[in-house]
Amino acid sequence: MAQSEPNIILHAADVQKQFGGLRALSDVDLQVEEGKTHAIIGPNGAGKSTLLNVIIGRLPPTSGAVIFDGTVLTGKQPHEINQLGISRVFQTPEIFPDLTVLQNVMAPAFARRDGAFKINMLRSVDSETEIRDEALSLLEDIGMTGRLEDNAASLSRGDKRRLELAMCLIQRPRLLLLDEPTAGMSRHDTNTTIDLLKKIKSRGMTKVIIEHDMHVVFSLADKISVLAQGRIIASGLPQEIKEDPRVQEAYLGGSVE
Numbered sequence: 001m002a003q004s005e006p007n008i009i010l011h012a013a014d015v016q017k018q019f020g021g022l023r024a025l026s027d028v029d030l031q032v033e034e035g036k037t038h039a040i041i042g043p044n045g046a047g048k049s050t051l052l053n054v055i056i057g058r059l060p061p062t063s064g065a066v067i068f069d070g071t072v073l074t075g076k077q078p079h080e081i082n083q084l085g086i087s088r089v090f091q092t093p094e095i096f097p098d099l100t101v102l103q104n105v106m107a108p109a110f111a112r113r114d115g116a117f118k119i120n121m122l123r124s125v126d127s128e129t130e131i132r133d134e135a136l137s138l139l140e141d142i143g144m145t146g147r148l149e150d151n152a153a154s155l156s157r158g159d160k161r162r163l164e165l166a167m168c169l170i171q172r173p174r175l176l177l178l179d180e181p182t183a184g185m186s187r188h189d190t191n192t193t194i195d196l197l198k199k200i201k202s203r204g205m206t207k208v209i210i211e212h213d214m215h216v217v218f219s220l221a222d223k224i225s226v227l228a229q230g231r232i233i234a235s236g237l238p239q240e241i242k243e244d245p246r247v248q249e250a251y252l253g254g255s256v257e
């Protein structure tokens with residue numbers, strides 16, 4: 001029996017981004033399959049953050065379009081894109097410093113339940129007990145059960161990043177964008193985060209991850225696209241990318257191990 005075609009949930013179609021005289025993105029065509037983890041790698045200045053900012057509506061593309069599950073995102077505001085079920089974990093954590101750790105994780109679930117989020121996120125309307133239970137479960141997953149009542153401002157940078165990840169996960173977005181989710185973390189915290197991201201894979205959430213740490217990339221990615229000087233120079237399975245001479249060259253002759 002023929003295999004059914006994979007569903008492309010996110011498509012950046014022929015995207016260009018110009019900053020004055022600098023072309024940060026050229027002819028970028030990125031297709032992300034539903035339920036998969038798609039990593040975008042590339043040397044410094046390759047255009048990775050620019051592409052992510054175009055996807056989430058923070059930057060308008062100079063030309064081209066981004067399509068999410070049949071809806072053209074280009075021209076929409078970041079909050080509208082978020083309401084369609086796209087969340088992003090930022091390099092600088094965006095948390096509520098004056099709330100406790102537990103309150104931080106519960107807050108986005110209440111916002112989603114009571115406000116505009118509720119229409120397009122995967123989950124249905126929950127009771128406060130359900131939200132609390134899910135927040136506790138996520139906090140256990142990220143190893144922060146011992147810090148529930150601590151003020152979020154008191155957390156280390158790595159803990160703030162994992163807290164923000166839990167805040168995104170409780171919204172159960174259809175697409176989660178992760179911008180260097182383990183930057184600044186110890187190896188132990190990095191591995192905890194990898195385990196958490198693997199765990200949520202089984203929930204069918206699609207993830208796009210930008211990452212410099214190849215241990216993280218090769219632990220998580222189903223597919224990898226390589227950006228260099230604003231162009232996608234290779235796209236494929238992790239093993240194909242590892243062996244691709246163009247990729248080795250883009251990393252200045254280094255290895256992508």
Ligand SMILES: Nc1ncnc2c1ncn2[C@@H]1O[C@H](COP(=O)(O)OP(=O)(O)OP(=O)(O)O)[C@@H](O)[C@H]1O
Nearest residue numbers: 019022023024042043044045046047048049050051
């Ligand atoms: N707002 C901006 N104005 C002008 N130039 C910009 C702007 N944002 C990014 N650039 C330039 O666009 C290019 C791509 O930058 P970008 O931050 O997307 O790369 P990156 O792959 O994310 O790099 P890194 O891995 O170092 O974060 C770089 O040359 C950068 O200097």
